[in-house]
Amino acid sequence: MEQSLLFVAASIIIGLGAVGAAIGVGVLGGKFLEGAARQPELIPLLRTQLFVVLGLVDAVPMIGVGLGLYIMFAV
Amino acid sequence: MAAKGNTYETTGEYIQHHLTNLVCGKTDAHGWTCDPHYADQMGFWSFHVDSLGWSIFLGAIFIGLFRVGVSRLSNEAPSGLQNFVEMCVEFVNENVQSMFTSAKNPLIGPMALTVLVWVFLMNLMDLIPVDYLPSAAKAVGIEYFKVVPTTDPNITLGMALAVFILIIFYSIKIKGAKGFFAELAFHPFGKYLMPVNLILEGVNLLAKPLSLGLRLFGNLYAGEMIFILIALLLVFNSISLGLLGVGLHLLWALFHILILGLQAFIFMVLTIVYLAMAHETEDH
Numbered sequence: 001m002e003q004s005l006l007f008v009a010a011s012i013i014i015g016l017g018a019v020g021a022a023i024g025v026g027v028l029g030g031k032f033l034e035g036a037a038r039q040p041e042l043i044p045l046l047r048t049q050l051f052v053v054l055g056l057v058d059a060v061p062m063i064g065v066g067l068g069l070y071i072m073f074a075v
Numbered sequence: 076m077a078a079k080g081n082t083y084e085t086t087g088e089y090i091q092h093h094l095t096n097l098v099c100g101k102t103d104a105h106g107w108t109c110d111p112h113y114a115d116q117m118g119f120w121s122f123h124v125d126s127l128g129w130s131i132f133l134g135a136i137f138i139g140l141f142r143v144g145v146s147r148l149s150n151e152a153p154s155g156l157q158n159f160v161e162m163c164v165e166f167v168n169e170n171v172q173s174m175f176t177s178a179k180n181p182l183i184g185p186m187a188l189t190v191l192v193w194v195f196l197m198n199l200m201d202l203i204p205v206d207y208l209p210s211a212a213k214a215v216g217i218e219y220f221k222v223v224p225t226t227d228p229n230i231t232l233g234m235a236l237a238v239f240i241l242i243i244f245y246s247i248k249i250k251g252a253k254g255f256f257a258e259l260a261f262h263p264f265g266k267y268l269m270p271v272n273l274i275l276e277g278v279n280l281l282a283k284p285l286s287l288g289l290r291l292f293g294n295l296y297a298g299e300m301i302f303i304l305i306a307l308l309l310v311f312n313s314i315s316l317g318l319l320g321v322g323l324h325l326l327w328a329l330f331h332i333l334i335l336g337l338q339a340f341i342f343m344v345l346t347i348v349y350l351a352m353a354h355e356t357e358d359h
Binding site: 051052054055056058059060062063064065066067070074075 | 087091296298300307340341344
């Protein structure tokens with residue numbers, strides 16, 4: 001019973017983290033394409049900023065994946 | 076790699092072993108000792124010798140490499156190393172000039188370069204297969220050995236703390252103690268709601284170093300964790316699982332290179348942005 005609760009917890013961590021990151025990256029990528037289509041000369045500038053924000057968005061779910069796998073295999 | 080895993084009882088033990096630092100400190104019962112089992116008795120002065128050693132060693136590599144790179148400067152036939160150093164310096168210079176516009180400070184450029192290259196080198200240790208260096212350390216008698224300094228929260232939070240001290244130092248130096256306090260106390264809602272302002276801005280100020288340090292630590296810790304879990308596939312002495320493990324290692328390493336560079340870059344960018352905010356003097 002306790003072992004299965006751990007698996008449920010890990011799946012919730014990974015799943016909800018993925019949902020949040022997917023929405024965030026979707027909005028981010030969409031806005032980037034919009035901006036790039038409107039002003040193609042700004043693409044290099046926008047790409048740098050895109051990667052910075054991508055790293056910020058990406059961090060939390062990736063930490064979630066690490067913690068989730070730790071809960072599943074090491075606890 | 077993990078084929079020597081038969082010395083571990085369970086997979087949990089294998090993972091725990093790889094996530095334990097080599098802690099040295101003084102205990103009441105045993106004197107000076109380097110046994111992590113006594114870590115809770117060491118109190119404040121316990122040193123993670125492996126993290127400290129690797130970070131200092133990589134810092135020395137960074138300084139030495141760049142020193143050699145610029146020691147034989149040549150305009151006609153620049154060497155490969157000189158080109159590399161110039162590329163790094165130019166990249167950092169561009170970023171600093173576009174982000175740090177509020178004042179002039181000769182410290183920011185060199186610090187940004189140091190942060191970028193040093194954090195990147197420390198992150199890069201993650202790509203060395205997880206069992207190579209710990210088994211080598213075991214062969215010379217060191218039981219616990221954690222290779223990647225940035226998977227140790229003490230290192231990342233220490234760097235974030237240094238940035239935090241610089242933020243406070245420059246805030247007080249540029250705006251004076253009064254100006255710094257005014258910024259914290261009167262900013263969002265005017266002076267009649269001072270307690271609310273203080274709480275909001277105080278949390279804002281404290282969140283900067285915490286998020287800076289924990290972001291780097293969390294990313295690298297999760298990455299290292301996944302490498303260790305993939306390495307577990309090689310324990311079972313089966314060829315197909317072993318091949319799967321090698322393939323997964325390659326895939327994750329390729330993806331992880333992106334994260335390593337990106338996190339070092341983000342650490343640098345946020346350091347510059349926070350310090351630029353500390354230099355802004357406009358009145359609200």
